[in-house]
Amino acid sequence: MRGRVLAAAVLMLVAATMTGNGAAAEAATVTRTVLSDGFTGARGDRPADDVWAVSGGRGSFAVLDGEGRLALNAVLRTEKTFSQAYGRAEARIQAWRVDGAWRALGVLDENGRVPAGSLETLASDQVDGDDFHTYAIDWTPTTLTWSLDGRKVLRFTRAEKGTPLTVVLNMASGGYYSNGMLVDWVTVRTRVEVDAxxxxxxxxxxxxxxxxxxxxxxxxxxxxxxxxxxxxxxxxxxxxxx
Structure with missing residues (x-):
């Protein structure tokens, strides 16, 4: 009888282990979309004010064109800051300046200033201003790397490690023809740890x-x-x- 009870206890322990009810969760890294804006809305509407903050001088504008794009000639920055150690900001942009990837899609620190550090050119960032191009920034605690249509073009080494960032469109505003743009979409994804x-x-x-x-x-x-x-x-x- 005692042997049967012991065998039953062992079977119950094995079953509990197999169901995973007592299994300890482990930290795993996943990618989360924390911002996604396709700029849908009526022609003349402003971008969502709970997502974006708009600033600019006289004659500047930031309006939807009614066809899923944003017409922009102002500084547009995200309302939230991103403090995650690793992330990627990406935007599809048609810009009327043929170079300056860091100007079309840029970053500021949590106080609205350009982060301190040094910029290195990896490849030409000139584009055809008549077409849309995909701009991206991949950030780590120490670097930000810009890519243009999949090509790495700029690398920024941060003076202050891991400081929070805001994403900015048209950071160096300077007139419709010199720096105006159409933006098709913007996404920001970050890497976070989850228990799985x-x-x-x-x-x-x-x-x-x-x-x-x-x-x-x-x-x-x-x-x-x-x-x-x-x-x-x-x-x-x-x-x-x-």
């Missing part, structure tokens, strides 16, 4: 929960009990990559 237990077979998963598999984080789509062969990368109906 590793995926295991014979585990009950609820919708919305996070799970890690092969260093990739997934969100559970539907409630289910996992079986061998139901790994997140093989069953997209049950798991969505975060």
């Amino acid at each position: 237990p590793k995926w295991k077979a014979f585990t009950d998963y609820e919708p919305g929960k996070l799970v890690e598999y092969k260093k990739v984080v997934y969100k559970v789509r539907e409630a289910h009990t996992s079986l061998p062969g139901w790994q997140p990368d093989l069953v997209p109906a049950l798991f969505a990559k975060v």
